[in-house]
Amino acid sequence: MVNHYSSKLVEDVVNELSKLPGIGKRTAMRLALHLLKQEVSFSERLGSSIINMRNNIQFCKRCHNISDKEICEICNNPRRDEKLICIVEDIRDVMAIENTAQFKGLYHVLGGLISPMDGVSPLDLTIDKLIARINSENVEEIILALSATVEGDTTSFYIYKQLKDINLKISTIARGVAIGDEIEFADEITLGRSIIGRLPYETGI
Amino acid sequence: MVNHYSSKLVEDVVNELSKLPGIGKRTAMRLALHLLKQEVSFSERLGSSIINMRNNIQFCKRCHNISDKEICEICNNPRRDEKLICIVEDIRDVMAIENTAQFKGLYHVLGGLISPMDGVSPLDLTIDKLIARINSENVEEIILALSATVEGDTTSFYIYKQLKDINLKISTIARGVAIGDEIEFADEITLGRSIIGRLPYETGI
Numbered sequence: 001m002v003n004h005y006s007s008k009l010v011e012d013v014v015n016e017l018s019k020l021p022g023i024g025k026r027t028a029m030r031l032a033l034h035l036l037k038q039e040v041s042f043s044e045r046l047g048s049s050i051i052n053m054r055n056n057i058q059f060c061k062r063c064h065n066i067s068d069k070e071i072c073e074i075c076n077n078p079r080r081d082e083k084l085i086c087i088v089e090d091i092r093d094v095m096a097i098e099n100t101a102q103f104k105g106l107y108h109v110l111g112g113l114i115s116p117m118d119g120v121s122p123l124d125l126t127i128d129k130l131i132a133r134i135n136s137e138n139v140e141e142i143i144l145a146l147s148a149t150v151e152g153d154t155t156s157f158y159i160y161k162q163l164k165d166i167n168l169k170i171s172t173i174a175r176g177v178a179i180g181d182e183i184e185f186a187d188e189i190t191l192g193r194s195i196i197g198r199l200p201y202e203t204g205i
Numbered sequence: 206m207v208n209h210y211s212s213k214l215v216e217d218v219v220n221e222l223s224k225l226p227g228i229g230k231r232t233a234m235r236l237a238l239h240l241l242k243q244e245v246s247f248s249e250r251l252g253s254s255i256i257n258m259r260n261n262i263q264f265c266k267r268c269h270n271i272s273d274k275e276i277c278e279i280c281n282n283p284r285r286d287e288k289l290i291c292i293v294e295d296i297r298d299v300m301a302i303e304n305t306a307q308f309k310g311l312y313h314v315l316g317g318l319i320s321p322m323d324g325v326s327p328l329d330l331t332i333d334k335l336i337a338r339i340n341s342e343n344v345e346e347i348i349l350a351l352s353a354t355v356e357g358d359t360t361s362f363y364i365y366k367q368l369k370d371i372n373l374k375i376s377t378i379a380r381g382v383a384i385g386d387e388i389e390f391a392d393e394i395t396l397g398r399s400i401i402g403r404l405p406y407e408t409g410i
Contacts, residue, residue: 005300006270006271006272006277006278006279006296006299006300006303007258007262007271007272007273007277008273009254009257009258009261009262009273010258010262010271012254012257012258013254013255013258015254016250016251016254016255017251019247019251020236020239020240020251021235021236021239022232022235027227029297029300030226030227031225031226032258033295033296033297034225034226035255035258035259036258036259036262036271038259040259040260042224042259043255043256043258043259043260044256044259044260045221046221046222046224046225046252046255047251047252047253047254047255047256048252048256049214049217049218049220049221049252050218050221050240050248050251050252050255051248051249051252051253052214052217053212053214053215053217053218053237053240053241053248054240054241054243054245054247054248054249055245055248055249056214057212057214057215057241065211066211066212066215066241067211067212068212068213068214072211073211074211090238091211091238092234092238094211095210095211095234098211
């Protein structure tokens, strides 16, 4: 494999880039050569944006979403419904739900899912902060929007157990046949869940 | 698609990363989140290695390979054979040939191949510098090691025409059935070339 770089400068970039997930030495080399073909300002912007992001990023003290300030824009928005909290695994889920434009409440970012296999326990997540938040804020409903995996279901159940004695509506996002999917190709568990979770026609369509 | 970043810092990194070839917005987002999960020093090293490389890279004044100095390590190595020059398209080819440990001469990096379709003319390459080099240095043989494509063959032929009246051995790398390949699956042009280029058994095996 590639190991004669003839430049320590290029070798350094290849080594650093190939530490990123999904980028091997060969791809890293291709990217380094691409950078060399671009203007100096291109590499300046890329390099400094990375350093700048990592040095200045904050996590919202309220919902743990990434933020440029102490409290993120969503939590700071007076038009959002503070009584409704959507619980998600990570910041990508916040973006995905924001893109639907269907949710007007606030979020709580767990920072992962409970996974004994990967050594992630409830203490590694922001579940204690969620409970503190529910106790101190005026929350009426939480929506569990975690992945439909063993880890997601475990985490949902753990949170449900912690909160079930509090006077709080706990819901979970609907599982069912995706829009555009054909019934005959839906897996049987999803199809079963979509029958159990059936809705009045006027609501469901 | 992803468009609610909740952080300008992250948005900047995603925008810059997704300008790289083969990296879309989604991959860029995944990489940005990965960086956020690592130590600050990780992003510092990645970012500064990129800036540092682009600001300080040089191209060897003799062979046009990338280099940290005016003259690259290969050209500066007194144990390399100065009478033999291998002509390659770009720096990746230098690495590939160096990795074989079969070549002890010097290189000349063209910086591309002649391609009228892409607007690359002989003047965009370092062919004039190659000719000046052959005229001023004591070169006995050049090896054309260009891709077996229309552009590669055109470039080889152009260089051959420029040099054929000089007292110089001009060779080209062997084309043939790759090691490990089965004869019945080799394409007919390659197989034909490997028959024309047949070698005495003792040399070819």
